[in-house]
Structures are given as structure tokens and as C-alpha cells.
Amino acid sequence: MADHQQNHNALSLPHSVFSADWVRENEKIGARHLGVSLYQLMERAGEAAFLLCRKQYPDARRWLILCGHGNNGGDGYVIARYARQYGIEVTIIGCGDENTLPAEARQARENWINNYGTVLPHDVRWPENCDLIVDGLLGTGIQSAPKQPYSDLIKMANHYGAPIVALDIPSGLNANTGIACGEVIQAAQTLTFVALKPGLLTGQARDVIGELYYNALGLSRWLAEQKTPIQRLTIASLNQWIKPRRSSSHKGEHGKLLVIGGDIGTGGAIRMAGEAALRTGSGLVRVLTRHEHIGPILAARPELMVQALDRESLAQGIAWADMIAIGPGLGLSDWAKDAIKLVAESEKIMLWDADALNLLAIVPDKRQNRIITPHPGEAARLLQCNIEQIESDRLHSAKELASRYGGVVVLKGAGTVIADDSGQIAIADVGNAGMASGGMGDVLSGIIASLAGQRITPFDAACAGCVVHGAAGDLVAQRQGERGMMATDLLSEIPKLVNP
Known part of the structure; x- marks a missing residue:
């Protein structure tokens, strides 16, 4: 995993910021440039998030992973697989129709089911003793308040009492504006992928993202060649x-x-x-x-x-x-x-x-x-x-x-x-x-x-x-x-x- 190593400190976050729409439209080009598929990028994202969870919460033995109906949920299924391989007890709650999942997320879900079994429905009773929650509900595409059942799941996660690690962005936060129009995940850590998005740096972001981490998934050299639309300023x-x-x-x-x-x-x-x-x-x-x-x-x-x-x-x-x-x-x-x-x-x-x-x-x-x-x-x-x-x-x-x-x-x-x-x-x-x-x-x-x-x-x-x-x-x-x-x-x- 050397070429997409995790950064663990605000000073090591990049100084270039890209809109969420730009990332969605261009990550295919980046993957092609790197010679990997979008599914391989998803595997990298899941591995990076798994390693961050292990590093931050080495004693957490029971993980609850919330997977939505997009690629964010796909990352969650990959993390689940890594966690199970490591001997961690994993509960997955899935949201949305599995038939409408994007191709990469569907592949990640099938890999999980074929190897380890079940995905629980969104209205299931939550296990009582989880010591870590992974938020893979809603990604960077959200423009308005989360609808049901997402808003209920976000509320339950926030009140559960275990720390939450958010994938890419806390569910409910707008990746371009940093505004939450409804329920929003209160993350202890957020790991964002490919590029920093403006919504992680302004608006209500600081109230909900916790510690911010970043992983380019191997695309940093390609990103450096792109025109930076927004600069992130630090000391x-x-x-x-x-x-x-x-x-x-x-x-x-x-x-x-x-x-x-x-x-x-x-x-x-x-x-x-x-x-x-x-x-x-x-x-x-x-x-x-x-x-x-x-x-x-x-x-x-x-x-x-x-x-x-x-x-x-x-x-x-x-x-x-x-x-x-x-x-x-x-x-x-x-x-x-x-x-x-x-x-x-x-x-x-x-x-x-x-x-x-x-x-x-x-x-x-x-x-x-x-x-x-x-x-x-x-x-x-x-x-x-x-x-x-x-x-x-x-x-x-x-x-x-x-x-x-x-x-x-x-x-x-x-x-x-x-x-x-x-x-x-x-x-x-x-x-x-x-x-x-x-x-x-x-x-x-x-x-x-x-x-x-x-x-x-x-x-x-x-x-x-x-x-x-x-x-x-x-x-x-x-x-x-x-x-x-x-x-x-x-x-x-x-x-x-x-x-x-």
C-alpha cells in the first residue's frame, strides 16, 4: 500500500481542493491514467479506511458498518471484508435497493456476501455492543436533506455512543458547500479519497468531520498535473x-x-x-x-x-x-x-x-x-x-x-x-x-x-x-x-x- 499511504496530520493534507462534481467526472480518467479499474480504486479506498480504523481504534472488536446505495456503500463492503479477515466481528446494515447499486459497489457487496454472508435491512434492531461505526451511507453527491431511511440511520448512529469514522465525507454534509440541510453524521474521523473537497473546509464542516485524513488512492501524481481550482491555505x-x-x-x-x-x-x-x-x-x-x-x-x-x-x-x-x-x-x-x-x-x-x-x-x-x-x-x-x-x-x-x-x-x-x-x-x-x-x-x-x-x-x-x-x-x-x-x-x- 506504499504508493497511497495514509496521511495522519493536517499539515500533510494537500493544498489543492477540487469540487465533488469534478472528482466524480474525472476519477475514471485518473484510474485509466494509473492503469487500474474503478473497482480497484474502491478496493484501495476500503483498505485505506480499514487501516485508519485499526490505527485509531486498535481495541475495537465489533464494528457496525452502514452501507448506502452508492459507491460510498461499496467502500463499506470492502472495509467489512478486510475487518473480517482480521478477525473482527462485523455487522453490516445495508440501505437502498441492491439492484440499483453502481457496478463497482455491487461487485464489492457480492464479494462480501459470497465470503461472509449477510447484509441486514435498514429497519433491523441494532446490535448493542458495537465499539466502532463506519459511515458509508451517503457520499459526496448529496444536495439536500437526507431522506428516510437515511435520516433515521444517521440519527441512530449519532446517538449510539460509539465513535464514527466517515468515508469520504460525513453523510448529510454537502461536499461543495459544507452545509448540512438535515441530519448529518457527527464523525470522530473523516477519511476523504482522491481529492480534498471544499465542503470539508468551510461552512459547518468543522462541527462534524472530526479529524480529517486524506488518501489519494495512488492518484496524487495525476492530480498534481490538473489545474487547481481552489487553494487550501495553511501556515x-x-x-x-x-x-x-x-x-x-x-x-x-x-x-x-x-x-x-x-x-x-x-x-x-x-x-x-x-x-x-x-x-x-x-x-x-x-x-x-x-x-x-x-x-x-x-x-x-x-x-x-x-x-x-x-x-x-x-x-x-x-x-x-x-x-x-x-x-x-x-x-x-x-x-x-x-x-x-x-x-x-x-x-x-x-x-x-x-x-x-x-x-x-x-x-x-x-x-x-x-x-x-x-x-x-x-x-x-x-x-x-x-x-x-x-x-x-x-x-x-x-x-x-x-x-x-x-x-x-x-x-x-x-x-x-x-x-x-x-x-x-x-x-x-x-x-x-x-x-x-x-x-x-x-x-x-x-x-x-x-x-x-x-x-x-x-x-x-x-x-x-x-x-x-x-x-x-x-x-x-x-x-x-x-x-x-x-x-x-x-x-x-x-x-x-x-x-x-
């Missing part, structure tokens, strides 16, 4: 964007960044954005805010240059800056609207966040020199729909935003999606639930704006910034746990990530 991606500095470089070469925001009551937002930019390596950061915030910000972070925001300071700041960020704590007053109007006249690269996006939703425009960083609520206002529609297909929502507003879009959330108008798309596979707290977006804005000011293209700056931000949150979580994490906790971690 390992940072080296391609962030290079060591020349010893003789000076502060003027590392970007002059102008950050604008912080209305009365929200001065902290603009302070965090400014400090995050300094920590990310900006040479000079100038903050334009309410007069009342100048003293507190300078006392907290004297390295920032701080002035009161008015027409004159803004015109000077725009002329001075390499990069502009506007929005953190900006508010929606006339003070804010005047600032947005002046900034919008500039041709310089800029980032709009928070209230800048709420103002953009009122007076929409399309431009290529802008990065926007909406959370789902802001995205819904920008696309004039509701949050459920944004979250139901996050990749589509990000593409739609890029097409309507131009430039680069960072759709924040679990599995942040980065997209641009030319069709580039990436998913940041970093971050954790501890980051769901106030101020995190302000820190992200500062990081991305800083990188864009350091002569990194807007799309790459957005990608790198999302990775630095999420990975900083992960370092904080490792140190102190997720609950109680504050946005300022990330600031001391940023330099570790921007120094390759």
Missing part, C-alpha cells in the same frame, strides 16, 4: 508570499499605511488595526481618528502616528500613504461618510472593512484597487440577501461579491474564503472558535493592509493575512485555550508568523 503557504528582508532595507521600503476609523466609543478598533499593522511589519502607520482618541492611543502604542481626522489631514494622509485601510470603528455619521467619499477618489490600493462596508452597501460601486473583508452579516447587506443565503454556499457568495464589487473579497467565518474578480479562490484552513470575539476583524484588517503595503499583490496579501491571523489565533488557543481569547492576544503572536 506552510506563508513562505511563498513573505520573504526575508534585505539587511540594508529601511522603513520607507516596508510600506506607509494610513488607517482611518474609531468614532467616539470605538477607538479601540482603530488602535488594534494600527498595532496589528506594525506587528505585521509596516514601516510607518498613521492613524486618523476622533480627536478624543489621540492621547489614549499614543499612550498605549507610541509607535503609531495619530492625528484627528478632518478633510485636511485625510488629504495629506492619502497623498503620503502606499496603502489605505478604512472602516474599523468608523461608524455611520457624516464624519464617516465624508471620509469614505474622499478615500473612494484615490487610485491607491485600499482595504474597506466594518462600517466602510455598511456605507458601501448603501452606495455600491465596483473597483479593482480594493480589498473588502465582510463577515456574513455585512456580506448579506452587500448582496441584499439574508445571512442564511450567504452561509448556504460561501464559495458562491464570495465569487458573487467579487463580481459585483470588484477587487478582492475576504468572506470571514469558519473556513474564510478569499476570492477575486478573475476567478482565483482560496480557503484559509486555520483559526478556531475562540476567535469569535470583538476586535478580531480589526486585527485582520491591520494584518492584510500591512502586507498589501509591503508590495504583496492584493489577492496574495489577503491570503497571507488570513493565514497569519488564523494561525495567530491557533497559537493563542494552544497556549491558553479558546474561550476567553481576546483580539489583542493575537498581537504578540503575529511576528512569529511573518518572519519565515
